Amino acid sequence: xxxxxxxxxxxxxxxxxxxxxxxxxxxxxxxxxxxxxxxxxxxxxxxxxxxxxxxxxxxxxxxxxxxxxxxxxxxxxxxxxxxxxxxxxxxxxxxxxxxxxxxxxxxxxxxxxxxxxxxxxxxxxxxxxxxxxxxxxxxxxxxxxxxxxxxxxxxxxxxxxxxxxxxxxxxxxxxxxxxxxxxxxxxxxxxxxxxxxxxxxxxxxxxxxxxxxxxxxxxxxxxxxxxxxxxxxxxxxxxxxxxxxxxxxxxxxxxxxxxxxxxxxxxxxxxxxxxxxxxxxxxxxxxxxxxxxxxxxxxxxxxxxxxxxxxxxxxxxxxxxxxxxxxxxxxxxxxxxxxxxxxxxxxxxxxxxxxxxxxxxxxxxxxxxxxxxxxxxxxxxxxxxxxxxxxxxxxxxxxxxxxxxxxxxxxxxxxxxxxxxxxxxxxxxxxxxxxxxxxxxxxxxxxxxxxxxxxxxxxxxxxxxxxxxxxxxxxxxxxxxxxxxxxxxxxxxxxxxxxxxxxxxxxxxxxxxxxxxxxxxxxxxxxxxxxxxxxxxxxxxxxxxxxxxxxxx
Amino acid sequence: xxxxxxxxxxxxxxxxxxxxxxxxxxxxxxxxxxxxxxxxxxxxxxxxxxxxxxxxxxxxxxxxxxx
Numbered sequence: 001x002x003x004x005x006x007x008x009x010x011x012x013x014x015x016x017x018x019x020x021x022x023x024x025x026x027x028x029x030x031x032x033x034x035x036x037x038x039x040x041x042x043x044x045x046x047x048x049x050x051x052x053x054x055x056x057x058x059x060x061x062x063x064x065x066x067x068x069x070x071x072x073x074x075x076x077x078x079x080x081x082x083x084x085x086x087x088x089x090x091x092x093x094x095x096x097x098x099x100x101x102x103x104x105x106x107x108x109x110x111x112x113x114x115x116x117x118x119x120x121x122x123x124x125x126x127x128x129x130x131x132x133x134x135x136x137x138x139x140x141x142x143x144x145x146x147x148x149x150x151x152x153x154x155x156x157x158x159x160x161x162x163x164x165x166x167x168x169x170x171x172x173x174x175x176x177x178x179x180x181x182x183x184x185x186x187x188x189x190x191x192x193x194x195x196x197x198x199x200x201x202x203x204x205x206x207x208x209x210x211x212x213x214x215x216x217x218x219x220x221x222x223x224x225x226x227x228x229x230x231x232x233x234x235x236x237x238x239x240x241x242x243x244x245x246x247x248x249x250x251x252x253x254x255x256x257x258x259x260x261x262x263x264x265x266x267x268x269x270x271x272x273x274x275x276x277x278x279x280x281x282x283x284x285x286x287x288x289x290x291x292x293x294x295x296x297x298x299x300x301x302x303x304x305x306x307x308x309x310x311x312x313x314x315x316x317x318x319x320x321x322x323x324x325x326x327x328x329x330x331x332x333x334x335x336x337x338x339x340x341x342x343x344x345x346x347x348x349x350x351x352x353x354x355x356x357x358x359x360x361x362x363x364x365x366x367x368x369x370x371x372x373x374x375x376x377x378x379x380x381x382x383x384x385x386x387x388x389x390x391x392x393x394x395x396x397x398x399x400x401x402x403x404x405x406x407x408x409x410x411x412x413x414x415x416x417x418x419x420x421x422x423x424x425x426x427x428x429x430x431x432x433x434x435x436x437x438x439x440x441x442x443x444x445x446x447x448x449x450x451x452x453x454x455x456x457x458x459x460x461x462x463x464x465x466x467x468x469x470x471x472x473x474x475x476x477x478x479x480x481x482x483x484x485x486x487x488x489x490x491x492x493x494x495x496x497x498x499x500x501x502x503x504x505x506x507x508x509x510x511x512x513x514x515x516x517x518x519x520x521x522x523x524x525x526x527x528x529x530x531x532x533x534x535x536x537x538x539x540x541x542x543x544x545x546x547x548x549x550x551x552x553x
Numbered sequence: 554x555x556x557x558x559x560x561x562x563x564x565x566x567x568x569x570x571x572x573x574x575x576x577x578x579x580x581x582x583x584x585x586x587x588x589x590x591x592x593x594x595x596x597x598x599x600x601x602x603x604x605x606x607x608x609x610x611x612x613x614x615x616x617x618x619x620x
Contacts, residue, residue, distance in 0.1 A: 016571075049557060180557075184557050185557075196599055204589060330588065331589055333595070334579055334584070335571060335575030335576060336572055336600075339572060
């Protein structure tokens with residue numbers, strides 16, 4: 001069913017976007033001369049450029065559509081993903097972890113694992129991360145084709161190949177630099193393209209206050225219904241939100257996922273690198289305006305027949321992801337509809353470019369140079385980065401076709417994140433802050449965390465284990481089970497790493513200088529006036545974060 | 554190279570102008586099926602906001618270069 005009809009003006013906007021990003025890739029190629037330019041954008045970016053790219057790498061269309069749909073399904077609790085599920089972790093990265101990452105001058109997160117632990121831990125994480133990025137990139141591509149096919153009636157194959165070829169061209173020309181530039185373009189397109197959905201939704205309902213008054217109370221609060229899972233839409237307790245989402249999933253993603261951390265590595269100096277996640281945190285707190293309010297508006301419109309609004313249905317089931325596209329179809333006239341679709345397209349393509357640029361870096365540095373060709377020259381690394389971009393895109397298209405033939409792999413997306421990131425956060429936390437954690441302890445801790453996360457996912461999915469046992473409460477939603485699975489995987493990795501470290505050989509302290517807290521002269525930026533220090537801006541971010549949580553309590 | 558903000562401004566100006574022109578056209582020749590709240594003409598004023606925002610980015614960065 002085609003729900004959005006496009007006019008000449010809409011097509012023109014979409015065409016201009018494609019031409020623009022290809023032209024941008026071509027323009028940036030002349031500034032990409034060596035492997036540092038290609039993989040780390042020359043480490044010359046300002047904190048604003050790196051900060052907006054840091055946020056945009058996570059602000060994909062899949063995420064925007066999914067979160068608007070989740071708000072329709074779960075209510076205001078989805079805001080936890082943007083506030084408690086992001087801000088503390090982003091600020092922790094800026095204040096405590098970035099000094100180690102940046103001063104060690106590593107090219108990737110697996111690269112840090114090599115220096116702190118050993119080669120096998122690095123390769124294990126690099127392979128898992130490469131696998132994850134390709135899978136996510138492919139699923140992203142499939143989701144984009146699904147959206148365009150469903151809402152615009154476009155051909156599947158054309159959608160997938162046009163997007164894949166465009167991304168392959170501009171990323172292979174100038175690597176991370178073009179990925180970052182297109183992510184910033186995407187940031188503006190998303191805000192300009194989707195802001196009006198929220199605004200017009202509020203105008204139609206009456207006011208923001210009325211939006212919150214007209215949804216059930218369990219859908220309009222953040223914490224006051226979290227003591228009893230049966231009282232809130234997400235069926236989760238505050239402990240699940242804080243431990244699973246706010247601690248493990250959030251810190252695992254924002255502090256160790258190379259896709260986002262790579263943007264901070266591209267900053268020109270230590271202050272810019274530390275400011276990167278802090279600047280991103282302010283915008284992250286504002287994203288609920290683009291997804292939570294439209295989700296609630298759609299819920300109100302669909303609940304009252306007088307509005308004549310409903311979401312799409314697939315086989316009798318509500319398609320929650322259709323929330324944003326259906327609101328675009330409702331409000332956006334010619335021209336604006338093209339902008340809204342371009343915003344979603346940009347989100348999909350920038351997400352794909354982000355995954356591919358992270359993949360080519362990890363493959364080239366942490367698998368190719370580490371295992372296959374240890375003496376690779378600068379030119380050969382640059383060449384490998386370009387080839388890997390093309391190969392990564394081809395593999396993503398293959399994954400997308402696989403997803404098309406087996407749509408249930410979409411269910412595994414969250415499982416993949418908690419499989420790779422949740423245990424890795426325990427390894428990184430112990431590695432950075434406890435000097436006596438051993439390489440063998442870290443490796444077996446990581447293995448046990450990854451295996452337990454995946455086993456728990458399968459156990460709940462196939463009913464070998466009751467999700468209520470995992471969540472220590474009843475009732476429990478899929479989302480709550482996901483939070484708790486991440487927590488247990490993290491805890492298992494944490495405990496196994498410590499226990500194994502008691503019985504295995506430690507690294508000499510002199511080899512840990514620059515890598516572990518207490519053994520490193522961290523560049524403190526104390527010479528800066530306090531108004532320019534990262535800690536000052538982090539404190540403002542904390543104040544806004546606390547105020548939002550109290551206001552929507 | 555030119556800073557990214559220059560390119561952002563350029564894109565916003567081009568897209569904003571197309572949206573404004575499309576808004577003028579649909580005001581003069583309204584389509585048979587009107588969108589909800591079409592009487593607010595969001596395309597006209599939002600397109601104008603994009604043009605103004607884009608011009609600010611474009612003009613403040615037109616002579617700047619970055620490493």
